[in-house]
């Protein structure tokens with residue numbers, strides 16, 4: 001793990017650094033509109049940046065979602081981005097684990113993610129069948145829809161995850 005890294009909530013001054021980070025990390029996928037809409041519009045997000053030598057080199061976003069009568073007790077994780085030069089140094093893991101700690105303190109019950117189980121499994125994510133994503137996923141992606149419980153003992157949620165406007169783009173939920 002890199003030793004001169006710290007994590008904090010993102011601030012408006014991070015905007016240019018986040019633009020550079022997302023262009024470098026996702027050259028073929030334009031996630032910036034999603035990220036900037038979440039930052040501009042969503043009061044319910046937890047947006048964390050990893051800082052090395054004063055520069056944001058990693059970002060993880062958690063969005064508060066509604067489900068079957070609960071609000072902001074379920075969060076959607078994504079995107080997660082670490083600058084390519086800093087991959088494999090524990091920054092992505094530190095951002096996700098730091099987010100879990102903050103969300104647990106905020107009484108969040110479960111976190112959901114659409115991502116590679118080979119990566120997210122290490123944080124305790126498991127396939128979610130009780131809570132479904134807002135859009136029907138292609139068959140080959142169904143194992144990528146996962147959840148982790150933060151409450152102890154695990155409280156169960158059931159239903160369809162209702163996401164706020166920036167996430168309501170079918171292209172974000174399809175290959």
Ligand SMILES: CC(C)(COP(=O)(O)OP(=O)(O)OC[C@H]1O[C@@H](n2cnc3c(N)ncnc32)[C@H](O)[C@@H]1OP(=O)(O)O)[C@@H](O)C(=O)NCCC(=O)NCCS
Nearest residue numbers: 025079080081082087088089090091092093115116118119
């Ligand atoms: C995925 C990502 C966030 C991980 O960040 P990171 O800081 O490199 O991750 P960490 O250092 O905490 O963990 C690295 C470990 O994860 C593994 N890993 C990274 N991406 C993986 C993937 N897609 N599938 C399986 N394992 C993966 C690495 O092989 C490494 O394994 P090791 O600990 O056994 O050596 C980063 O690689 C990234 O930004 N990738 C491009 C964008 C992306 O795919 N984002 C996630 C989807 S939103």
